[in-house]
Amino acid sequence: MPEPVVIQCREVSFLYPNGVQAIHNISLSIYRGDYIAFVGQNGSGKTTLVKHFNGLLKPSTGSVTVFGEETRDKKVSYLSRKVGYVFQNPDDMLFSSNVADEIAYGPRMLKVDPELVEAKVESILQELDLKNLRDTHPFALSLGDRQRLAVACALSLDPEVFVFDEPTTGQDFFGSQSIMGLIDELHQKGKTVIIITHDMPIVAEHAQRVIVMNKGEIALEGSPQEVFSQVEKLQSLSLKAPQVTLLARALGESSRTILHIPEMVDWLQARFPVTIKSGEELPHV
Ligand SMILES: Nc1ncnc2c1ncn2[C@@H]1O[C@H](COP(=O)(O)OP(=O)(O)O)[C@@H](O)[C@H]1O
Numbered sequence: 001m002p003e004p005v006v007i008q009c010r011e012v013s014f015l016y017p018n019g020v021q022a023i024h025n026i027s028l029s030i031y032r033g034d035y036i037a038f039v040g041q042n043g044s045g046k047t048t049l050v051k052h053f054n055g056l057l058k059p060s061t062g063s064v065t066v067f068g069e070e071t072r073d074k075k076v077s078y079l080s081r082k083v084g085y086v087f088q089n090p091d092d093m094l095f096s097s098n099v100a101d102e103i104a105y106g107p108r109m110l111k112v113d114p115e116l117v118e119a120k121v122e123s124i125l126q127e128l129d130l131k132n133l134r135d136t137h138p139f140a141l142s143l144g145d146r147q148r149l150a151v152a153c154a155l156s157l158d159p160e161v162f163v164f165d166e167p168t169t170g171q172d173f174f175g176s177q178s179i180m181g182l183i184d185e186l187h188q189k190g191k192t193v194i195i196i197t198h199d200m201p202i203v204a205e206h207a208q209r210v211i212v213m214n215k216g217e218i219a220l221e222g223s224p225q226e227v228f229s230q231v232e233k234l235q236s237l238s239l240k241a242p243q244v245t246l247l248a249r250a251l252g253e254s255s256r257t258i259l260h261i262p263e264m265v266d267w268l269q270a271r272f273p274v275t276i277k278s279g280e281e282l283p284h285v
């Protein structure tokens with residue numbers, strides 16, 4: 001049985017006050033337990049669209065419903081309990097004078113019992129490895145720690161849906177791995193997860209559904225397999241499938257789309273059954 005719809009966009013268009021039409025007529029259903037990656041060139045409308053999911057933006061025309069309620073007349077503070085949005089730049093959402101207060105801000109605003117707030121803050125500090133930084137000013141943190149703090153703030157309201165706008169931008173490999181590990185955990189716990197990213201290997205490794213945006217519209221949609229098999233179409237949208245997918249293609253694999261390195265290794269070993277020792281010359285193919 002299909003999962004219930006948690007967010008529904010019906011013919012959504014959005015015009016910024018300066019006249020830029022960032023979103024054109026988008027209709028989209030997001031289901032409970034989805035793990036969606038939005039991809040697309042800069043300026044294709046990804047951030048504008050996801051800001052509609054917690055009411056930060058309201059459609060100029062069309063409608064967005066979140067758990068069956070129209071966002072048009074709902075406050076962001078109300079919708080944020082259902083849909084947590086982690087800004088691309090953590091500095092856009094941090095303003096308290098220390099890490100613990102920053103995490104406590106949301107639940108305090110919602111008048112949650114102070115003892116419960118304290119317990120929640122403690123468990124999140126522990127979970128996100130921020131315990132030693134509890135009294136530090138957010139702006140004294142490294143970018144990686146600020147990004148983890150931004151995730152911590154979203155966790156503090158325990159929403160059903162999490163939206164991460166470019167969560168790994170500016171992170172090194174291990175920082176990215178650590179953030180994606182946290183996001184995967186949320187999904188494993190049953191949360192609906194939406195990420196925006198330019199990192200195609202991350203999309204291939206983590207997401208279950210890919211939505212490609214172009215000029216304010218959805219240009220392509222499907223599983224990572226379906227989307228990354230359309231190499232030429234992606235190219236026409238200035239996007240590239242993961243290197244491993246392109247390599248498999250270049251080596252003649254046309255019957256399926258390889259997305260992961262272990263798959264590629266199996267494929268290579270089946271096709272070229274030789275043991276390659278380090279430093280040895282590769283067999284001529
Ligand atoms: N605050 C704003 N005011 C006016 N135009 C904006 C604003 N934010 C974004 N835009 C424009 O809207 C379009 C979509 O931008 P955005 O949603 O940020 O795309 P993406 O997240 O895919 O990079 C772009 O043309 C961008 O310049």
Ligand SMILES: [Mg+2]
Nearest residue numbers: 046047048088
């Ligand atoms: Mg953006």
